[in-house]
Amino acid sequence: MVTGRTTYRGIAVLAALAAVPILPGAVGVASADDVPHYRMAEGATKIAGSPKSTDAPSLKPGLHTDAIKRGEQKWYAVNLDARTNAYFSAVAAPTPGTKVTDYGDKLTLSVQDSNGTTCGSEARPSFNGGGMAYPIADYVTRRIGADRTECQKAGPYYLVITREGSKTSGPDTWPLEINYLNEPRLEGSTPAKPGQGTWSTETPAPRTDATKRRARGGTGFNDAGSVAPGVWKDRIRPGETRFYRVPVDWGQRLNLSAELPNATSARSSAFLARVLGLAVYNPARGAVGDPSFVSYTGKPAAAKEFTAPVDYGNRFDSTGSVNAMRFAGWYYLAVSLHPDATQYFPKGAELTLRVDVRGTAKAGPGYAGPAGVFSVTPEDQETAQKGQTAQEAAKSGTLMTVAYAGIGTGVVLLLGLGAWTLVARRSAAGAAGPSAGPAAAGGPGSRPTLPGQSTDSTQQAPQNTRFGPPQGW
Incomplete structure (x- = not known):
């Protein structure tokens, strides 16, 4: 089961993977060969x-x-x-x-x-x-x-x-x-040139x-x-x-x-x-x-x-x-x-x-579209x-998105497992109704019926059956 602790551990792992060493400037003897070149934009x-x-x-x-x-x-x-x-x-x-x-x-x-x-x-x-x-x-x-x-x-x-x-x-x-x-x-009138002495x-x-x-x-x-x-x-x-x-x-x-x-x-x-x-x-x-x-x-x-x-x-x-x-x-x-x-x-x-x-800071001039x-x-x-x-800012934002997505996935899994458990229990309760007889009412050897499992009374229930997610969940 996905727990809150597991989710936070996942976020911590993501943050650790994203960590970038912060190195101060080099302290070796300076030379033209050591000086970094201009880095062009990626993409x-x-x-x-x-x-x-x-x-x-x-x-x-x-x-x-x-x-x-x-x-x-x-x-x-x-x-x-x-x-x-x-x-x-x-x-x-x-x-x-x-x-x-x-x-x-x-x-x-x-x-x-x-x-x-x-x-x-x-x-x-x-x-x-x-x-x-x-x-x-x-x-x-x-x-x-x-x-x-x-x-x-x-x-x-x-x-x-x-x-x-x-x-x-x-x-x-x-x-x-x-x-x-x-x-x-x-969008609207164009601001005028600031007057002399305004700053x-x-x-x-x-x-x-x-x-x-x-x-x-x-x-x-x-x-x-x-x-x-x-x-x-x-x-x-x-x-x-x-x-x-x-x-x-x-x-x-x-x-x-x-x-x-x-x-x-x-x-x-x-x-x-x-x-x-x-x-x-x-x-x-x-x-x-x-x-x-x-x-x-x-x-x-x-x-x-x-x-x-x-x-x-x-x-x-x-x-x-x-x-x-x-x-x-x-x-x-x-x-x-x-x-x-x-x-x-x-x-x-x-x-x-x-x-x-x-x-x-003041309000902008009023662009008709996103200012970018x-x-x-x-x-x-x-x-x-x-x-x-x-x-680094972009990577940080991406990690937060991934983290929130991970939290969302965990919530969905928890809700899904909860819903499946409720269905399974209701199925078991239905099988134990008054018309089912003493065995169905919880007599020796009885088992709740799982989704997809046969209700034939002649079928032997598997031993050590536990509740769990359906196959392929």
């Missing part, structure tokens, strides 16, 4: 962009992977309606340790209609970390609005990605990850929580470790970029600080320019301003970011860092440590993250508090 569709628009492969909503060489241009075809805002992002992830030139090596992204008209502004993510190779990303959009004249009709469009670079940089091919998202249309630009003090929680940064957007408001600690290796994500709702803003400790080794007294970087990206992987890189001399150093509050009307602002704060959802933090930091931190450095989500990634749910908040990655 992403492989696609090969074409150098010609006429041969451009069709791009569907979702994640895609490709690769791009220096000087190469790639075209992708998309069909757009006349009502939906479409976002196209690209992440270029050169191998850690690859040679790159600041501002010289970059991507150019644009959306064009069939007449070659560019929809909105181009995006030009580039490196500015002192020659460090790290993942760069940004997005472009085809936006529908009364303030727009170009690209408002339904029809064929193209995403165009170009890689620019100097000959002094490495010839390596860069892996590309492309994300195509549609934002639900609004403060003065950066507040960072959080000073006494307790530091363990964070686990990922290699990119897909395995970013979740963080909630508070102070977090992690480890980072020279040449590495670690990704984190935090849910930010409508009306809220981020106040962030990524910090290196003082160096305890006397190995070096060098001045390292642009050694610690902090970048912020919105839920559609659009850059919220440029990364903040700071220098290091052996004393504590901090890279900081303070964003505008999330508001639908920010998309009408001409300032890029404000414009990107246009929807709620998971915001991503990318922390980079230059390879030259090996002089101070040969085994990697302790990293402190001070994460503050300021402001009270452009929203913050209670489950998102719980995931952030637990410090889980998206994969």
Whole structure:
């Protein structure tokens, strides 16, 4: 019989099977070979962009992977309606340790209609970390609005990605990850751009929580470790970029600080320019301003970011860092440590993250359909508090579903066994009625009649018969 204890044991086994070791950052001597590469999304569709628009492969909503060489241009075809805002992002992830030139090596992204008209502004993510190779990303959009004249009709469009670079940089091919998202249309009027002075630009003090929680940064957007408001600690290796994500709702803003400790080794007294970087990206992987890189001399150093509050009307602002704060959802933090930091931190450095989500969450603008990634749910908040990655949160949800299903199956079995027992007892009682004679009334050698068993009085009842589920139950 399935008991409550058995069910809970089953849940415990499921939880044990799902347990994932939580390992802190590596503490071995850092080298380019040890630095993890950007992890592409599981299940992403492989696609090969074409150098010609006429041969451009069709791009569907979702994640895609490709690769791009220096000087190469790639075209992708998309069909757009006349009502939906479409976002196209690209992440270029050169191998850690690859040679790159600041501002010289970059991507150019644009959306064009069939007449070659560019929809909105181009995006030009580039490196500015002192020659460090790290993942760069940004997005472009085809936006529908009364303030727009170009690209408002339904029809064929193209995403165009170009890689620019100097000959002094490495010839390596860069892996590309492309994300195509549609934002639900609004139901009702469009919110206006926030007025001047509606929010403060003065950066507040960072959080000073006494307790530091363990964070686990990922290699990119897909395995970013979740963080909630508070102070977090992690480890980072020279040449590495670690990704984190935090849910930010409508009306809220981020106040962030990524910090290196003082160096305890006397190995070096060098001045390292642009050694610690902090970048912020919105839920559609659009850059919220440029990364903040700071220098290091052996004393504590901090890279900081303070964003505008999330508001639908920010998309009408001409300032890029404000414009990107246009929807709620998971915001991503990318922390980079230059390879030259090996002089101070040969085994990697302790990293402190001070994460503050300021402001009270407000109601959204009123999407006509499910907001999807452009929203913050209670489950998102719980995931952030637990410090889980998206994969861990999904696995946890699946296990709970399996556990509840197991409980439900146990209940069904118990009910079925109870019903069978009741039927069996009633059958036995019927066989023992007054007309059955003394033997049927419980005389020596009598047995209750089981379902399917013959009632012939000449048939010998089997010995040691016990109640149990019918055959095939």
